[in-house]
Amino acid sequence: MSIRLRVVAATAALALVGVAPPAATAAGPAPQLAPLTASQTTAPTDPATPSIPQRYLDQPITWSTCAFDATIKAAYPAAPTTSCAVVKVPMDWANPDAHPDIKLAVSHSKATGTSKGLLTTNPGGPGGAGLNYSAVRATRKTQLFADYDLMGFDPRGFGQSEALRCVTTAEKLNALPETPDYKERTRQTHKVEVAEAKLYADACSSTEFGQFVSSQQTVYDMDFLRELLKARQLNFIGYSYGTWLGGWYADTFPNRVGRFVLDSNMDWTHTQWQNVNFDPFSGQRRRDAQLFPWIARHADQIEGLGKTTAQVKAKYSGIRAQTVTLYKAGEGKLRGDNLDGAIYSAIYSNTRFIRATIDILVYDEFTKAPSDSGAVDLGHVDRAWARLAPALQAYDTLAATRTRYGVSAPASPALAAAAKVNTRTSVLDDAREEAANAPSDDTEVSLGAVGTTVRCNDTAWNKDPNFYLQEADKMARKYDFFGYMNGVPMCAFWKYAPQDRKLDMIGSPRMLIVQSEFDPATSYEGSWRTHLDTKTVTRFVGIDDEGQHGQYIGNISSCVEAIGDTFVFRGELPGKNQVCGTTPLPAESAVYPVVGPVDGKAVPLPKSKTRTAPTKADLLNQQATDVIANNTLR
DSSP: OOOOSSOOOOHHHHHTTTBOSOOOOTTOSOOOOOOOOGGGSSOOOOOOOOOOOHHHHSSOOOOEEOTTHHHHHHHOTTOOOOEEEEEEEOSSTTSTTSSOOEEEEEEEEOOSSSOOOEEEEEOOTTTOOBTTHHHHHHHHSTHHHHHOEEEEEOOTBSTTSSBOOOEEEHHHHHTOOOOSOTTSOOHHHHHHHHHHHHHHHHHHTSSGGGGGOSHHHHHHHHHHHHHHTTOSSEEEEEEEHHHHHHHHHHHHOGGGEEEEEEEEEOOTTSOHHHHHTTHHHHHHHHIIIIIHHHHHHTTTTBTTSOSSHHHHHHHHHHHHHHHHHHHHTTSOOOOHHHHHHHHHHHTTSSTTHHHHHHHHHHHHHHHHSOOTTSSOOHHHHHHHHHTBOHHHHTTSOHHHHHHHTTSSOOSSHHHHHHHOOOBHHHHHHHHHHHHHTOSSTTOEEEOOOOTHHHHHHHSOOOOOHHHHHHHHHHHHHHOTTTGGGSOOOGGGGOOSOOOOOOOOOTTOOOEEEEEETTOSSSOHHHHHHHHHHTTTTEEEEEETTOOOSOOTTTTSOHHHHHHHHHHHHHOOOOSSOEEEOOOOOTTOSSOOOOOSSBOSOOBOOOSOOOOOOOOHHHHHHHHHHHHHHTTTBO
């Protein structure tokens, strides 16, 4: 199926699942697909599927107990031992002898009962490390340990697999222009975005490996691991970018597809750019339709942010504006765009509505009394925390909040990783600080492993930076929260040709798509559009009045949980598409309906749910989710 250049509208089909065409919401109507250049309108063709050279299957492998195994067993003592190894694969599967081999980190555990086969997962990204993720998810869905041999892996370029090196020099970093706020769409901001995009593109393509950190190469890695572990098929649960990876695997190896659950879907039948083009809309909708009304409903438990949605929004805008004023005056190191990034990351999770609220309060405290250092200090954090009632404080901890703002030492490296929100600004700030202290101009400075590299390698991008500047300017006017986020991407300057696919899914068995209505990161409209493109091989389950990113495994919706379990453990899908209901947001006893693309014909759920203390498995899963959410804007 070729890539389409318009939003698919099929009212008759939508009615089958109680879904309406995209409707106006607090964030306005869903955006139409942005126009592409002539070179991008050509349908991609599938690359040849390579065979696996026998030397890779015959390589000696040393398995040992994974470093995270003790953490898994602390959460679920009956878990099987998970073993880890490092294996070699070609840098380029199409030309195995043309480049040095690379390493892949893989984990594996055997089913404690009768195995239904091999199951793996992907947490999202692109760039999310998944070595422990299958085991982590199984601590919340323990039947996975009993029914499946579980495999985890870090995708090439990330985690403990072969590292993508995005390397630049101190001289280039020191020469970068700066803007006080990316939201201000000025000539200076335009200049900054172009310069940064060029630097990122040069840095991430600075080694021969950069061109091979792609979804297609990762798909080949996945099938190699399946063959290495002697599994006939691969079962898969993928979240966010993991749905893109799952869709590509199913299109590449349809006869090896087992039970695939694709949760919180990217629009994986379209381009990477057409996906990110939805982000400002979907992120603002989640904030304005759910977060801000939730804060207003809890005005008696949150001091000083407002009693109505309009008041909360005005307060947020005021805090952000004052943050920018202080930054421009040299009286503060906090940035307004970093506040936006922190909120965007937090609203991936319903539980993290409390964290988003704390962040707004911390910035408010800082703007009221900036520190001499210009950074957040312990007093700002503690005063912000005190503005929450104990009933809301129960959803987070003061220690975690102090860690996130660097005013106390983290309890562990894992908690530090889960706490740190990485925006494009913060990554460059860290690199600039390193460059400023470098002994010479030619000193190498690493930007880390930037997940956008995968996006650049996957699909064609417009190569005119002015195209993106115009789009960002337009989006900033249309979506005042984060419309500016789609500035000039490094992909505009990417020197390698993409390795794309023509996704027709011929021969694939049916897969399960799960999607919440107000997902901030992967829009409902995009997920639905992908289902329409693949409706002969996908069954769609929408969730009314829900916005969390990541649904199956976690009991947000008992309806989704039941449908997912029936498929994963019994191989049975519902006879038709479904719309599920959900449970209330934190500290609430009812679900508050919101106008959106789902019309409300949901499977009814209880109107209240007694909150219980989080288990070790809950905390472990939330920590894993935080790590992915906090790195999506890099």
